[in-house]
Amino acid sequence: ITPRFTFPNNQQIVGNRLSHPSFVRFAITSTGNMAILTDNGDILLLPLSPPGYTSVWTVTNERVFIFYYQPRLCIAGTYKNWSGLGPCHICPSGTRNPGTLSTPILHCLPCTRNSSTHSCPSASLVEIDRDLLP
Numbered sequence: 001i002t003p004r005f006t007f008p009n010n011q012q013i014v015g016n017r018l019s020h021p022s023f024v025r026f027a028i029t030s031t032g033n034m035a036i037l038t039d040n041g042d043i044l045l046l047p048l049s050p051p052g053y054t055s056v057w058t059v060t061n062e063r064v065f066i067f068y069y070q071p072r073l074c075i076a077g078t079y080k081n082w083s084g085l086g087p088c089h090i091c092p093s094g095t096r097n098p099g100t101l102s103t104p105i106l107h108c109l110p111c112t113r114n115s116s117t118h119s120c121p122s123a124s125l126v127e128i129d130r131d132l133l134p
Contacts, residue, residue, distance in 0.1 A: 005086035007034075007046075011054050011075065012087055018042060018067070034085050046085055047071065052104020054080060054087045074105050077123035081106040096124035 008014045014021060018038065025037040032048040046069045049055045055069040074080050074088035076099020088105075091097050095108030111120035111127045118127045 004084075007036075007085075009087050011078075012046070012056055012069070014044070015057055015067075018044075028085075032083070032085070041065070042067065045069065048083055048085060049080075050083050050104070051081050051106050052079070055085065073102075075099060076125045079105040079108045090123040093122050094120050096120050096126060098125050 018040075021042065022039040023036050024039050025035075027035045029035065034044075034046040036044040036046075038044070043066045045066065046055045049071040052074055053071040054074060056072045057067060057069050058072070074097065077091055077097055078088035079091055079097055080088040091108035094111055096111055097105045097108050111118065111124070113127045117130055119130055119133075120127050
């Protein structure tokens with residue numbers, strides 16, 4: 001079995017309050033949400049996020065017992081075309097996500113400029129003019 005993602009990760013952090021947690025119990029509900037109990041008795045609740053979103057912890061300095069994650073749009077250079085708990089995936093080479101759209105990104109936008117003069121590497125936000133690169 002190959003894991004699809006790890007938690008925490010670069011998009012789904014645990015924040016200051018939980019700087020080095022040990023996860024004691026881990027559960028997935030029948031609706032697909034995730035709950036984690038730490039060795040300090042803290043509870044993390046990650047809701048299933050729809051396509052184009054990932055669940056992130058928005059207030060990372062709270063000193064509370066239960067930490068709620070909330071769905072947020074995928075960050076620039078990433079996309080997500082399924083419902084699930086994990087982070088958004090990096091846009092493949094030849095595509096981009098500028099991160100300026102207010103709608104979910106289910107598929108990265110294709111790069112359309114001339115490929116001999118412009119480049120769109122993995123995780124691109126924009127098409128890069130190769131003449132401007134050293």
